[in-house]
Amino acid sequence: MSGSQTGDSWQRMGGRAAAVCTACGAQLAAAQLERTGSELAAQRLEPVQVTGSRLPRAAVQSAQDVHTYERERIERSGQTSVADFLATVPEASLNSLESTFIGTSVRLRGAREGSTLILINGRRTHAVTGGVAPFGFFDLNTIPLSMVERIDVLPSGSSAIYGGEALAGVVNIVLRSEFHGAEATLGYKGAKNTDEKNVSLGAGWKRDAVRLSIMGLYSERSAMHGRDREITASPDYRRFGGPNLGSPFFGTPANVVSVSGNLPGLNASFAAVPVGSSGIGLRPADFAATAGMQNTGSFTSYQSLVPASRRTGVFLAGDYRLANGIVLFAEMLASRYEEDVTNAPPFLQLNTVPATNAFNPFGTDVRVSGVVQGAEPLSRSSFHEAFVRPVVGARGELGNWNWEFSALASRDRGSFDVYGRPDAARLGSALASSDPRTALNPFVDGPMAGSDVLASIYSTFTPAPFKGDARLVNGFVRGPALRLPAGMLDAVVGVEVEKSTLARGFDAERTAKSLFAELRAPLLARSDERGGRRELLTLTGAARGDRYSDFGSKTTWQAGMELRPVEPLVLRGTVGTAFKPPTLYNLAAPLVRFSQSAVDPVRNGETVIVQQIQGGNPALQPTTGRSATLGLVWSPQNAGALNLSLTAWTLRIDNAINLPGGQFIVDNESLYPGRVVRGPSTGGQPGPIVTVDGTYINFGAMRQEGIDASVDWNVKTTAGVFTPAIAATYMTKFNGASTPGGADVDRLSRAKADGIFAPRLKATASLGWKPDDALDVYLAARHVGRYTDYTPPRTLGNVWYLDASIEVAVGRMLGGAAGMLSAMSLRVGATNLADKLPPYSTHFRGYDVYNYDLVGRTIYVRLRLQT
Known part of the structure; x- marks a missing residue:
């Protein structure tokens, strides 16, 4: 895009935003008649955290298929890290292991690491933390699971709402900030040859216009x-x-x-x-x-x-309501994560x-x-990372609209140190x-x-210190923009400015400026049985323009539809575009030159020593994506709390960024023009290879299709409350090329050495039972479908993992005993109850690290005291 085109596009977008704001102002009086003061207060005075939208009504009415995992589900899982919990849900098709990447990530539907945007409390944070900069993702180890209230997973591209990095989806991690009194938790989790201990403390205070909460934790894990x-x-x-x-x-x-x-x-x-x-x-x-x-x-x-690890963390949150209705808010997450690794x-x-x-x-x-x-x-290495993320802001009302302004400064410091090299x-x-x-x-x-x-x-010590900073300012206004015959047209208009830096043997920085807007327009409505209005057809739309200081501009859009032919049924669909910018490491990593042997196929397979170059490439372009969904949600009122969801989805990712190996480039020389440099030809043959350029390159396209399905039910009986649930992701297509211009490779249920594949089926089934307030019993089964090993025709998968837990409210069980026991609960459980261990695989580890649990059966105990 030329400079003039970029400027024109920003002028057009600014003009559209101004037009929307003008229309908004003209309709303030009409909108006031449409809603009561109490309804407006409910929307304005509290923060709105809706993954997939910034509009309040999207919390219960959304074209997006958002999967929400509450704290009860998280605690029942028995997992102790965010990445381990996310690995148990169907839409996260592959594990992300510390022993493979140092840090941990989440991989939705087999998409590569870094394709998912991580939000904390609905706000963007570091796109890439410094410890895992070469792999290009945000390290989930920086967020302790004990601090998490809920996790929202949007497994579709959503850059029009949240900007870059939301290529294959968004994960919003909401931290605990609503404490009543104080809480202390002690936990122990053990498996053969490894165990984990953790403790957490939390407290909250609320009085008049002030609300404060604090939570801290410490955990340590032994190595296996x-x-x-x-x-x-x-x-x-x-x-x-x-x-x-x-x-x-x-x-x-x-x-x-x-x-x-x-x-x-x-x-x-x-x-x-x-x-x-x-x-x-x-x-x-x-x-x-x-x-x-x-x-x-x-x-x-x-x-x-x-790896042996230690984790500490603290989270503080508070707000103060001024006399004029403006709410000042602040929060701070600080965590430190350390690993000790025994190397080869x-x-x-x-x-x-x-x-x-x-x-x-x-x-x-x-x-x-x-x-x-x-x-x-x-021969060992140590890794430590300190992450600090303060946020300050204010929210209030502007006539019939409400507004919010926030600023955050995310700081990431650490080092990956290697000891014992000769x-x-x-x-x-x-x-x-x-x-x-x-x-x-x-x-x-x-x-x-x-x-x-x-x-x-063996005394050589190689440190690799890193530091990263991200400073982000975000402001938006939202409210009723226009009164339509079927209801109010809701709108959001906002701006965002982000500056990020990375130092890891080099210094790089970028600034990104964004303008975004979102609309929700009910087109048809009818009166319901209770005398109110029920929407029949609603359209949604979003657009965002992002301008980066290092590679240019990118505009993304998203459109959605919600159709309610009958009250319990919602038919919905979305289509949109997304992108992931090249990371600072992709662009600016220093060039490294080293000698390596290579077999030259055009010179009769001779083996030569060549100089290979690896590192950043400032000419990289963004990876782009396009996704679409079509599905339904059915919640019949006469069946109790029954919810059924079915969503068909497609995802296309183009222009991916890869770091190809030297021999791979030599074997496919015609597909990498200019990357193999040869000497003068000899004897009619091409000259001998001198250098191979293995720096980052844009290439590759992935096509994925599948169906997400879930059903959950809350059944009240004389024997107590039963909560059965089933969820599954069934993929019908996953293919993509391994070389520029190369033929597509089938990656569906076929393990690949580059780690880009997914089993056809991943599912969970669970049953909770609460006979009364004193007892909670939970059983769950996790399934990974059959797939072909890295070396066909060997097959893997078709494995079930069983989890179980029971929680006892000690005080209630004892008939309301006085003292500390009255507020004490004890949960005992096990993951991988049948101790399913991996079979042999032709992966170099001897088992498939992406789909199997090497730890085996784990028993855990958690004691909680609340006052």
Whole structure:
């Protein structure tokens, strides 16, 4: 878009906004007659948090299919993090693991990380936190689950309402701010080889025009390593029907390989160090029994697949009502999250051991591969992130309209530090040393050197500090813009300005200015049985223009329809566009050059060492999306609290941003013009590869279709209240290209190495039972449908996870005992009750990390005291 076109588009949008405001002002008197003062006060004096709309009536009447999970459902789930809870709901098709991404995210319907906008209390926050900047998403670890009142999930693009990042959906996390008195909670959650402890405190105070609340928490979790589960303890998967994938690079003890020919005194060029070897005074004959053999192993068994972690957090919220009706409000979320991770152990990879080595039994140079025993604890990393997000603002009335202005400053600080990488010079000296006190001994089944020697070799420390800031100002007015024959035309008009910065080995910043508007117009209505008016047909619309300082402007729109042919039935549909801007890391990450081997298919498969370049690309363009929904909601009045929802949806994502691998680019050179640089041609062949440009690039399109269905019922009987519920996401299409201009790849129920796929079916079924106020029993089943493994035709899935819990109101159970017991409740439960563990998968971990629970059965206890 040219500069003049951009300016014209902003002028046109500004003109439309002015026209709307003019019409609004002309209709204030008519609108006042339409609504009573009490109705207006109910809408104006309290904040409105509606995911999918900024209009108050959308809370109960919406064209959008919004899935709301209240605190009761969250607590019943037994999960202790936002990401873990979201992984249990059907529309979140894949897990997001800390062991894979450092942080955690939510993936709606298989869309890649970063496709979902995260809101806190209805307001935008950091698009990308610094710790996970390379992956491009907001780390949900910064929001403690104990502080959450409810979570709204809108699994459709919604940039016209909320702006960029709302590409495949929106998750609004509403924090707890309504306390009556004080509350304290103690919790414990344990599984085999790992456990978690947490404590939270909350209190609220309300008097006249002032309302305050505060909540704080602390939790810590112990690590679970690959060796703690059978599927990840060994790379020999023959016991699960798979192959032996052990690598000699992780052999324990190590392996010896000749520089050329056979090893001296042996009839083989390689041999395994014998199990139990002392490593001292060895001769070639001591390797006769293991000649031609190798010890193998895997890095997974050493790694912490559930990292040890600590989390602290505090949330404060309050408001003050002035005499003129204006409400001043403020809130602050502050959290700190820390992880300690055990990495792959230090290992030798065909390192040369000279004949001078004090323990070399072969009298000549040899090469050695295997784990450096004794140095395993030195290879680790630590991650910490501190997140602070204060918000201040005011809301009030302007005639028949109401307004709100808010400002927030989101601050993100932390570091990802890696310890225990080898110092190449010291490693070489230790391998060549003739002094047993300083030499590395790779021929022993045990520690290869003293702890001081190993610590001096594996001493390299690599910090990766980061800091990010986002400052956002938002203001809007909303109210009745026009009196239509069927009711009032409601409107919202607002502006938003956001400035964000990121420093992670580089400094980058951007400013985004936005203008947005939203309308809700009832076109047909009729009188209902109670003498009121019931809408029959309503149209909704939204538009937003975003102008970014680094890549230009983007305009998105959304339209919706609500049809109520009979009172219990709502037919609804939406269509809209969305986008995700390139992240600051995508655009500005520094270029890194490194040497890597590559196989060149156009030069008869020769293997060459090439220089590969990775990093940011300032020429990137936004990823765009288009979504549509069509569905119904049926809530018959004569069936009690029964709700049935059915929604068909489509999602299209274009121009995705990817970081392709070097070999992948070489294999598809024609699809990446200019990214493979060659030397002069030789002998009629293309010249040898010199460099491969692997910086970020726009390419790829995804097409997804499916159906969301749910039914929930609140049934009152003489035996108590029963609440059965079923929800499912059934996908009928998911395909997309893996290369620019390449053919579409079927990703529906087919696991893919890039992690972009989804099972056809994900569902939950639950039953709650409250015989009285003293007892709450809950049972739930989570289902993942069958899908093809990463290597067909092996299949995975078709698995059920069972959860159960029971909560007892101790005081009521004891007949209203006085004292502390009267306000005490105890919940005991289990997740994955049947202890379903993953089967073998051809994923490099040995199991599919996206759909299976490696932890297994977890038992939890939660004690709560309220006053």
